[in-house]
Amino acid sequence: MHRVVVVVVGLAACAGHGVRTEPLPQAAPTSLAGVTPQLVPGERIAWDVFWQGMAIGRAQLGVDAREAHTTFRTGALASALANVRYDLRSGAGHATEVLTHGGSTEQTEVTIDAAGYRVDGAPERAAPGGGRVLTLTTALGVVRTWSRGAAPPPAFVWLVHRGDLYRLDVFSPVAADWQGHEALRVDAMVRAFDRSTSVELSVWLAATPDRTPVRFVVRAGGERVSAELAD
Numbered sequence: 001m002h003r004v005v006v007v008v009v010g011l012a013a014c015a016g017h018g019v020r021t022e023p024l025p026q027a028a029p030t031s032l033a034g035v036t037p038q039l040v041p042g043e044r045i046a047w048d049v050f051w052q053g054m055a056i057g058r059a060q061l062g063v064d065a066r067e068a069h070t071t072f073r074t075g076a077l078a079s080a081l082a083n084v085r086y087d088l089r090s091g092a093g094h095a096t097e098v099l100t101h102g103g104s105t106e107q108t109e110v111t112i113d114a115a116g117y118r119v120d121g122a123p124e125r126a127a128p129g130g131g132r133v134l135t136l137t138t139a140l141g142v143v144r145t146w147s148r149g150a151a152p153p154p155a156f157v158w159l160v161h162r163g164d165l166y167r168l169d170v171f172s173p174v175a176a177d178w179q180g181h182e183a184l185r186v187d188a189m190v191r192a193f194d195r196s197t198s199v200e201l202s203v204w205l206a207a208t209p210d211r212t213p214v215r216f217v218v219r220a221g222g223e224r225v226s227a228e229l230a231d
Contacts, residue, residue: 030155032170033131037141038148038211041065045212047227057084059227061137067091068137090135097162108163110135119163127158127165128193134159139168143203144211147173147184158193165193173205178214182207 043063049056049072057074072086085100097108111118116126117133127133134142139159146152156169169189176185183204191198204215214229 030153031129031131032142032146032155032157033134035142035145037134037138038144039063039068039138039141040210046230047213047216048230049225049227051225052223058230068141070137088136090137095135095160099162106162110160110163112160117160119160125165131158133165136161140203140213143168143170143186143188144205144213146170147186147205147211148209167191167193175207176204178204178206181214183214184211 041063043061045062046058046060049059055075057072059070059072062069068090070086070088070090072084074084083101085098087096087098089096093112095110095112097106097110099106109120112133112135114132115130116124118124134157136159139157142157146155152172154169154171156167159166159168167190169191171187173184173186176183183206186203186205188201188203189198190201200219202217203213206212206214212229216225216227218225
């Protein structure tokens with residue numbers, strides 16, 4: 001379960017739990033690498049997370065003047081099955097990810113610049129075609145900004161998660177309802193660069209200028225994880 005849970009934490013990627021192997025429909029030609037993320041200092045958002053309909057924990061996003069901090073913690077009931085803690089700190093050109101599960105802790109340090117990214121001090125790598133590489137948090141921020149455009153076209157970004165490179169393809173937003181409020185639903189796919197598998201993802205954004213993410217649904221390997229904006 002822990003691998004699927006991490007997907008929800010911020011448009012995350014799920015290595016090893018693919019649900020498709022065929023090419024994506026309507027390949028997205030537009031890169032969003034140059035779009036400024038919607039990350040406002042002082043913003044605080046929390047989501048209750050569910051696995052197969054069972055409440056398993058809470059994800060949170062906090063932004064200050066220096067960095068964005070994304071977390072996930074399993075609740076008491078879910079921790080009896082899989083105790084998961086995830087932290088992602090994204091700052092200017094640097095990100096630190098820490099995943100703790102089953103008594104083990106994995107930490108990944110990533111440095112990002114205009115030319116590419118470096119993982120744990122290894123040689124620099126570049127995304128196919130060049131362009132900026134994002135973290136999970138900044139990718140979510142970029143999607144929020146992109147969705148404010150007039151009829152935004154399908155597009156993609158490259159992101160690095162736990163040291164691996166992924167491509168996030170987003171398709172044009174459609175009008176939707178979230179608990180009686182107007183929203184936009186963005187359907188997406190996350191694909192690992194060195195694998196043929198992909199994960200299906202849908203994000204509901206409030207139809208307000210700040211485009212607050214109010215709901216996520218992830219489908220992978222027969223499992224379903226969702227997250228709902230907390231009260």
